[in-house]
Amino acid sequence: MTTGTLLPAAAVAGIGATEFSKDSGRSELQLACEAVLAALADAGLKPADVDGLVTFTAETNSEIHVARNTGMGDLTFFSRIGYGGGAGCGTVQQAAMAVATGAAEVVVCYRAFNERSGERYGLGQAARPMDTTADRAAYAWMTPFGLSTPAQWVAMFARRYLHEYGATTDDFGRVAVLDRKHAANNPAAWFHGRPITLQDHRDSRWIAEPLRLLDCCQETDGGQALVVVSAERARDLPHPPALIRAAAQGLGADQHMMTSYYRPTITGIPEMGLVGRQLYRQSGLGPDDVDAAVLYDHFTPLVLPQLEELGFCEPGEAKDFIADGHLELGGRLPLNTHGGQLGEAYLHGMNGIAEGVRLVRGTSVNQPDGVGHVLVTAGTGVPTSGLILGADHR
Amino acid sequence: MTGREDTRQDTGYEERLRAFTGRELRPLTPAQDPVNQPMIRHWTEAMGDTNPVYTDAGAARATGRGGVVAPASMIQAWTMRGYAATVSPPAGRDGFDELVDLLDEGGYTSVVATDSEFTFLRELEPGDHVAVRESVESISAEKRTGLGTGRFVTTLKTYTDQHGETVATQRWRTLRFRPAPAPAPEPVAEPEPVEEPSPPPALRPRPAINRDNAFFFEGAKQHLLLIQRCAACSTLRHPPGPCCPECNSLEWDTVEASGRGHVYSYVVNHHPRHPAFDFPLVVAVVELAEGTRLITNLTGVAPDDVAIGMPVVLDWLDADPDLTLPVFRPAPTEAP
Numbered sequence: 001m002t003t004g005t006l007l008p009a010a011a012v013a014g015i016g017a018t019e020f021s022k023d024s025g026r027s028e029l030q031l032a033c034e035a036v037l038a039a040l041a042d043a044g045l046k047p048a049d050v051d052g053l054v055t056f057t058a059e060t061n062s063e064i065h066v067a068r069n070t071g072m073g074d075l076t077f078f079s080r081i082g083y084g085g086g087a088g089c090g091t092v093q094q095a096a097m098a099v100a101t102g103a104a105e106v107v108v109c110y111r112a113f114n115e116r117s118g119e120r121y122g123l124g125q126a127a128r129p130m131d132t133t134a135d136r137a138a139y140a141w142m143t144p145f146g147l148s149t150p151a152q153w154v155a156m157f158a159r160r161y162l163h164e165y166g167a168t169t170d171d172f173g174r175v176a177v178l179d180r181k182h183a184a185n186n187p188a189a190w191f192h193g194r195p196i197t198l199q200d201h202r203d204s205r206w207i208a209e210p211l212r213l214l215d216c217c218q219e220t221d222g223g224q225a226l227v228v229v230s231a232e233r234a235r236d237l238p239h240p241p242a243l244i245r246a247a248a249q250g251l252g253a254d255q256h257m258m259t260s261y262y263r264p265t266i267t268g269i270p271e272m273g274l275v276g277r278q279l280y281r282q283s284g285l286g287p288d289d290v291d292a293a294v295l296y297d298h299f300t301p302l303v304l305p306q307l308e309e310l311g312f313c314e315p316g317e318a319k320d321f322i323a324d325g326h327l328e329l330g331g332r333l334p335l336n337t338h339g340g341q342l343g344e345a346y347l348h349g350m351n352g353i354a355e356g357v358r359l360v361r362g363t364s365v366n367q368p369d370g371v372g373h374v375l376v377t378a379g380t381g382v383p384t385s386g387l388i389l390g391a392d393h394r
Numbered sequence: 395m396t397g398r399e400d401t402r403q404d405t406g407y408e409e410r411l412r413a414f415t416g417r418e419l420r421p422l423t424p425a426q427d428p429v430n431q432p433m434i435r436h437w438t439e440a441m442g443d444t445n446p447v448y449t450d451a452g453a454a455r456a457t458g459r460g461g462v463v464a465p466a467s468m469i470q471a472w473t474m475r476g477y478a479a480t481v482s483p484p485a486g487r488d489g490f491d492e493l494v495d496l497l498d499e500g501g502y503t504s505v506v507a508t509d510s511e512f513t514f515l516r517e518l519e520p521g522d523h524v525a526v527r528e529s530v531e532s533i534s535a536e537k538r539t540g541l542g543t544g545r546f547v548t549t550l551k552t553y554t555d556q557h558g559e560t561v562a563t564q565r566w567r568t569l570r571f572r573p574a575p576a577p578a579p580e581p582v583a584e585p586e587p588v589e590e591p592s593p594p595p596a597l598r599p600r601p602a603i604n605r606d607n608a609f610f611f612e613g614a615k616q617h618l619l620l621i622q623r624c625a626a627c628s629t630l631r632h633p634p635g636p637c638c639p640e641c642n643s644l645e646w647d648t649v650e651a652s653g654r655g656h657v658y659s660y661v662v663n664h665h666p667r668h669p670a671f672d673f674p675l676v677v678a679v680v681e682l683a684e685g686t687r688l689i690t691n692l693t694g695v696a697p698d699d700v701a702i703g704m705p706v707v708l709d710w711l712d713a714d715p716d717l718t719l720p721v722f723r724p725a726p727t728e729a730p
Contacts, residue, residue: 140601143599146668152661156659156679163702206662209664262633
């Protein structure tokens with residue numbers, strides 16, 4: 001497979017978000033418009049400059065509404081990615097490909113919802129109306145047995161991971177502690193100023209054993225948008241470009257929605273390995289060249305196999321990699337410097353891409369020294385995606 | 395020894411129950427009044443049904459009917475006994491009373507109606523005179539339900555007209571059950587409202603059934619755990635699907651699982667609490683001896699005693715009349 005010709009032809013030139021809250025008090029469409037306008041302002045561009053939009057299939061704010069309300073003109077490119085939070089980095093890949101091929105020149109990726117005050121994903125699928133599509137029929141294997149929420153689905157993987165690798169729930173807890181430590185410094189984070197200890201994690205109540213409350217990300221109202229233009233154009237805009245060095249999607253063999261329990265082993269995330277191999281091949285980089293990472297953290301346990309699938313450590317060794325402090329600000333691979341979805345906000349991973357851009361710009365609230373390349377991932381347990389963002393060294 | 399155990403050891407009881415199958419519970423009983431316009435009007439008014447074919451002869455004829463007709467779902471109303479007969483002591487005992495006595499003897503003292511299924515053969519017109527008789531269609535084996543252990547009693551009511559022609563049938567199902575023991579009284583000293591268990595009044599979430607998965611749930615109703623098998627290459631697969639991932643054949647059949655397996659992974663759910671389940675709830679992925687895995691519940695084992703690798707055997711949960719699920723319990727320890 002030949003890859004790499006598209007990239008790094010494109011760059012993220014603007015990022016913008018609403019505040020992250022539990023009750024935004026306004027419509028999801030308004031949140032989307034606010035986020036898009038903020039990202040365009042950050043890029044020094046106007047809505048009329050936009051000719052492409054990309055979002056999630058899960059997004060309720062259709063392109064027509066966002067375009068009409070923000071005063072965009074003609075759009076030559078619009079595209080959506082499926083599979084919930086797995087879409088995040090895939091939206092940027094779509095944008096980068098559109099820019100590289102000339103399908104569009106200025107593409108905005110966005111996601112906005114009232115996920116806390118409106119329809120809460122964490123409540124699960126048990127009470128959803130049923131129909132007979134393949135997607136819906138797949139729930140027949142779970143909900144009658146009471147397995148119906150994302151936390152429960154992830155817990156099944158987590159239990160097996162603990163069993164095979166001799167990890168403990170403290171190893172999950174360390175991810176939560178790290179996220180909350182970084183969020184504590186971040187004024188935009190919901191958990192700003194509220195770090196936790198490992199003991200807090202141990203004391204938090206069970207949600208779905210082996211997951212405790214503090215292993216589960218929060219639920220958020222808010223919006224996040226990103227502006228993608230050509231690398232060349234980005235150099236003329238206000239901020240240093242975050243070059244899209246690589247962008248990839250992955251759907252693994254025998255993939256199910258959050259319940260791929262039927263593979264020979266379930267301790268890894270094969271679709272994330274697939275994403276990682278593409279990212280490294282496209283960019284010509286390797287794990288050692290990655291200076292910081294934003295790994296999807298809807299639930300702590302699946303951060304561990306991501307580190308393994310992406311080559312930062314060997315399978316089963318993530319627990320030691322974390323305990324040895326490699327993910328700290330002064331460590332080998334500073335992780336989730338914005339506080340992650342546990343600490344900052346649950347924006348389906350789009351806020352993590354924005355943090356990747358800040359890390360490349362050198363403007364994170366927890367900025368480590370010398371960040372040249374940042375790896376960002378999207379949702380785990382589902383068909384997923386990833387990015388490597390890089391500083392412009394021209 | 396309790397009355398319940400007495401009944402279980404009385405093999406004659408099963409036979410006496412079985413003898414009711416096909417038996418007439420209520421002989422043919424004519425309605426008190428023929429089908430008539432005033433009752434139709436009262437009924438449609440109460441129901442808020444404004445369809446003119448029930449009250450306006452012209453409108454009814456415009457639809458191709460001969461004149462006004464009675465609403466189909468009124469069929470039961472025509473044969474109701476009336477207030478006086480309902481409150482006065484019964485004049486004589488019929489087959490229905492005998493069946494209730496026999497169920498009481500088995501400890502099935504409580505009743506809840508589960509469903510009623512009508513088939514309508516023709517519309518009734520004013521002047522028709524309906525009669526009804528009722529017979530036992532089936533009495534199920536003992537089933538465990540959220541309400542308690544009991545038997546589903548299905549009767550068939552046949553509605554006939556003045557010529558003896560059947561105009562409608564009604565399949566009427568009730569659960570006759572022994573009430574589950576009431577939950578222990580709440581401790582007075584240290585109430586913990588968040589952790590308080592409550593009886594599960596709700597039904598388990600319905601599986602969404604389509605052409606690809608219906609066989610599994612149909613089999614479950616007959617207490618058969620079926621695994622889909624490719625008809626071409628014989629590969630077993632679960633969850634099932636229309637196409638074999640190994641050889642792409644669209645032909646498949648099923649094999650019955652041995653019912654033996656082991657726990658591959660498991661979860662103990664605490665939150666959120668769906669009212670159909672008792673918490674903490676153990677959900678497991680069980681790997682069957684045949685090699686496929688399935689999501690299931692574990693019963694007969696405390697959450698803290700569950701372990702990966704634990705041998706388990708198949709059991710059946712008749713959750714409600716429409717849902718039977720395969721569950722697993724720890725395998726009996728084999729003698730050395």
